[in-house]
Amino acid sequence: MRIELERRPAHSALFSALSPFIxxxxxxxxxxxxxxxxxxxxxxxxxxxxxxxxxxxxSLHELAIKAAPLILIAVGLSVCFRSNNWNIGxxxxxxxxxxxxxxxxxxxxxxxxxxxxxxMIVMGMAGGALYAAIPALLKTRFNTNEILSxxxxxxxxxxxxxxxxxxxxxNPEGFNFPETRDFNASAILPEILxxxxxxxxxxxxxxxxxxxxxxxxxxxxxxxxxxxxxQSARAGRFAGFSANRMVFFAFLFxxxxxxxxxxxxxxxxxxxxxxxxxxGYGFTAIIVAFLGRLNPLGIFAAGLxxxxxxxxxxxxxxxxxxxxxxxxxxxxxxxxxxxxxxTLIHYRVRIKSAVHANAAGEGA
Amino acid sequence: xxHHDTGDESCLLEVRGLTKMFGExxxxxxxxxxxxxxxxxxxxxxxxxxxxxxxxxxxxxxEPTAGQIFxxxxxxxxxxPGQARALGIGMVFQHFSLFEALTVAENIALSMDQDVxxxxxxxxxxxxxxxxxxxxxxxxHVADLSVGERQRIEIVRTLLQNPELIILDEPTSVLxxxxxxxxFETLEKIRSEGRSVLYISHRLEEVQRICDRATVLRHGKxxxxxxxxxxxxxxxxxxxxxxxxxxVSNTGGKIGEKILLEANDLSAPARTxxxxxxxxxxxxxxxxEIIGIAGVAGNGQSELFDVLSGEERIARDDGVKINxxxxxxxxxxxxxxxxxxxxxxxxxGHAAVSEMTLSDNMVLARHRSDASAFLSGGPLxxxxxxxxxxxxxxxxxxMDVRKxxxxxxxxxxxxGNLQKFIVGRELDRQPTVLVxxxxxxxxxxxxxxxxxxxxxxxxxxxxxxxxxxQDLDEIFEVATSIAVINEGALxxxxxATDMTLERIGLLMGGIHGEEPAREEAHAH
Numbered sequence: 001m002r003i004e005l006e007r008r009p010a011h012s013a014l015f016s017a018l019s020p021f022i023x024x025x026x027x028x029x030x031x032x033x034x035x036x037x038x039x040x041x042x043x044x045x046x047x048x049x050x051x052x053x054x055x056x057x058x059s060l061h062e063l064a065i066k067a068a069p070l071i072l073i074a075v076g077l078s079v080c081f082r083s084n085n086w087n088i089g090x091x092x093x094x095x096x097x098x099x100x101x102x103x104x105x106x107x108x109x110x111x112x113x114x115x116x117x118x119x120m121i122v123m124g125m126a127g128g129a130l131y132a133a134i135p136a137l138l139k140t141r142f143n144t145n146e147i148l149s150x151x152x153x154x155x156x157x158x159x160x161x162x163x164x165x166x167x168x169x170x171n172p173e174g175f176n177f178p179e180t181r182d183f184n185a186s187a188i189l190p191e192i193l194x195x196x197x198x199x200x201x202x203x204x205x206x207x208x209x210x211x212x213x214x215x216x217x218x219x220x221x222x223x224x225x226x227x228x229x230x231q232s233a234r235a236g237r238f239a240g241f242s243a244n245r246m247v248f249f250a251f252l253f254x255x256x257x258x259x260x261x262x263x264x265x266x267x268x269x270x271x272x273x274x275x276x277x278x279x280g281y282g283f284t285a286i287i288v289a290f291l292g293r294l295n296p297l298g299i300f301a302a303g304l305x306x307x308x309x310x311x312x313x314x315x316x317x318x319x320x321x322x323x324x325x326x327x328x329x330x331x332x333x334x335x336x337x338x339x340x341x342x343t344l345i346h347y348r349v350r351i352k353s354a355v356h357a358n359a360a361g362e363g364a
Numbered sequence: 365x366x367h368h369d370t371g372d373e374s375c376l377l378e379v380r381g382l383t384k385m386f387g388e389x390x391x392x393x394x395x396x397x398x399x400x401x402x403x404x405x406x407x408x409x410x411x412x413x414x415x416x417x418x419x420x421x422x423x424x425x426x427e428p429t430a431g432q433i434f435x436x437x438x439x440x441x442x443x444x445p446g447q448a449r450a451l452g453i454g455m456v457f458q459h460f461s462l463f464e465a466l467t468v469a470e471n472i473a474l475s476m477d478q479d480v481x482x483x484x485x486x487x488x489x490x491x492x493x494x495x496x497x498x499x500x501x502x503x504x505h506v507a508d509l510s511v512g513e514r515q516r517i518e519i520v521r522t523l524l525q526n527p528e529l530i531i532l533d534e535p536t537s538v539l540x541x542x543x544x545x546x547x548f549e550t551l552e553k554i555r556s557e558g559r560s561v562l563y564i565s566h567r568l569e570e571v572q573r574i575c576d577r578a579t580v581l582r583h584g585k586x587x588x589x590x591x592x593x594x595x596x597x598x599x600x601x602x603x604x605x606x607x608x609x610x611x612v613s614n615t616g617g618k619i620g621e622k623i624l625l626e627a628n629d630l631s632a633p634a635r636t637x638x639x640x641x642x643x644x645x646x647x648x649x650x651x652x653e654i655i656g657i658a659g660v661a662g663n664g665q666s667e668l669f670d671v672l673s674g675e676e677r678i679a680r681d682d683g684v685k686i687n688x689x690x691x692x693x694x695x696x697x698x699x700x701x702x703x704x705x706x707x708x709x710x711x712x713g714h715a716a717v718s719e720m721t722l723s724d725n726m727v728l729a730r731h732r733s734d735a736s737a738f739l740s741g742g743p744l745x746x747x748x749x750x751x752x753x754x755x756x757x758x759x760x761x762x763m764d765v766r767k768x769x770x771x772x773x774x775x776x777x778x779x780g781n782l783q784k785f786i787v788g789r790e791l792d793r794q795p796t797v798l799v800x801x802x803x804x805x806x807x808x809x810x811x812x813x814x815x816x817x818x819x820x821x822x823x824x825x826x827x828x829x830x831x832x833x834q835d836l837d838e839i840f841e842v843a844t845s846i847a848v849i850n851e852g853a854l855x856x857x858x859x860a861t862d863m864t865l866e867r868i869g870l871l872m873g874g875i876h877g878e879e880p881a882r883e884e885a886h887a888h
Binding site: 006219220222224227228231232234237238239240350 | 739
């Protein structure tokens, strides 16, 4: 027996548009089945996972805090992916962005100034961009596969952070805990509405990045160049666009946004460096980018949904006593269903029995 | 009514009232077709007439909206190419699907449904190719083969499935006259075994030469069902285009003194193991001149196009001059700014992005040359979609591009209509230099004559035109001078009036008039 995927002659525009919603629905159904198998009431569990976090103002703030890095990173990745460059290392660029943005508050911790925060942000973006330039350089110079090089650089960045925090940047007044100094007040990203919750200006950055990227992709020649080179390098050359320069643009752009997410996270939510500063935002953002159909506006919505799975995971831990790894399970299922829906919209599955194949062969 | 449920059993394939709708567009509108056994049946029609749509339904890659297909008198629904093959229908596509780095036998093995050894395939392919007069070395790498040989692989691949009906889509559009003659012998052999052939073409003389019956389509409707031998080329053309094909008028405008495009001792190494190196190419094109560059496919035509257009830059700046300016190290955008226009051979994925709309494809080629009209916002370079749409509408009207919808994707246009758009996109700028590679490849008679006339008109207005083409009729129709490219070397251009087919044939084979003499001199 053999299973084959056969390209459909025409694919339905309706189902293409509905696919993210179908995937979401299937994830919820599969989630209910998993909860049932684990002996929990599926309705109550789904309620505490998906609905409860949306019922209180403070937890909406938490949602914004979780969504901001996801949206920032995913918006950058969407440009990268659309240009047919596969940056899988946003997690590393996030970490390096956080580290380079933290140089001022950690090394020059006594400096108080309104300049501190803008400088941190610029340095964070520059750090993320430069780190992303490494796979771009390797790809254009040596034709190295950027998926592997960018992914491997994630672990380099994470171990570098671990070493910094336990070694040279460890807080001398921190009782030997692996943490840096706390950021001083002028290095902390302000909260949007301090009266009602913790959400900081990182979420505002996410909104701005979404709108600007949408405008670029929809209306500017640069966005057109991204799409052309992503769909056909040959046509791009005919148009006079340089594929190599696009590799750098795409990586620097997504790296800068990942770096911005990184410095916003440490400056806004954590206020110091720790051995681990991200619950996998850089990888989850890949799911966000595809769930949002690589469209910045879609990504904004998808970022909120994926942020909900993080909150739901915490809620599930507290109210129904499940490990918070359940959030990863939901994220994995969501990506699986999105990709499956897209595949089935473009292909149909055929099961061919060996007998049938032979008969066809002999008949021929 | 029982007549509608069973087909005529003397027919191998019968089609009744076959209709295919794409949105509002009736690509096929109630087509009837009968193919008997041992018959070579022509399917004639302009590009966009619905030939490809009809064939795709017969081969199971498109689903009909209405109508019936009968195979040997039984009603069938063909839902996939696999099912079509199982019924006994084989197809040789216009665009080959071969892996260049693999051998002939490996390519054939990839297309087989059942598991077979490469040795087994080699043996069967060798037997078949011998039987049908299709010389083919199973161990040769596809990259080393000519287009004609590649087509033979596709034909052998199809014959291995032992089909009763073979569909050939524009098979001779890529062949030299000699290769085409060989193909016709093969087709006659196939017919003599009781198999049938559905032969899609727009070359009337071929159809008259080898086909027993012809079905003619126009705008998705059946307009003729005839014995092509009983018709004249003019009467067939009338069925195809609805009126007599306008013949191209070439009054031969005044050729000026000024050289607009020049190549001086232009050499370029091969970029890949499968590419051709260019050797000491000299070329000068003056105002009002059309230089036709003839040659068998794969002798450096696309490489020459790339260095003339600037898609490939060369080390020496004065290797290529446009309007007197050395441009060897300039990119394609800079050359466009000097007034040059370019039309590459491949429409999809080179001259146009298939999944983008026509207006987006306007921006593709003209974002620099028409920056003032198409872009605003200074360094932001915001695309003015309205202005672009306007310009693409102008071209659609000017070149009579037939399409569905206001601004459709390039992939939804037929080859001929997309080519008219692509050529029109350049002509609309009134380029002083135009380099065109295979301007009418796979394009129907009506569109081809329109495109050729446009090239002649452009030259008469004082532009310099280079037409690279494998179609000798086309070259003689448009060119004022003719040169031949062979293994990356270009013969000196000679006035078209002095050129004969024999001379071009010799030059294509690499025999240059002066060379034997030179070799003799060396020998002594």
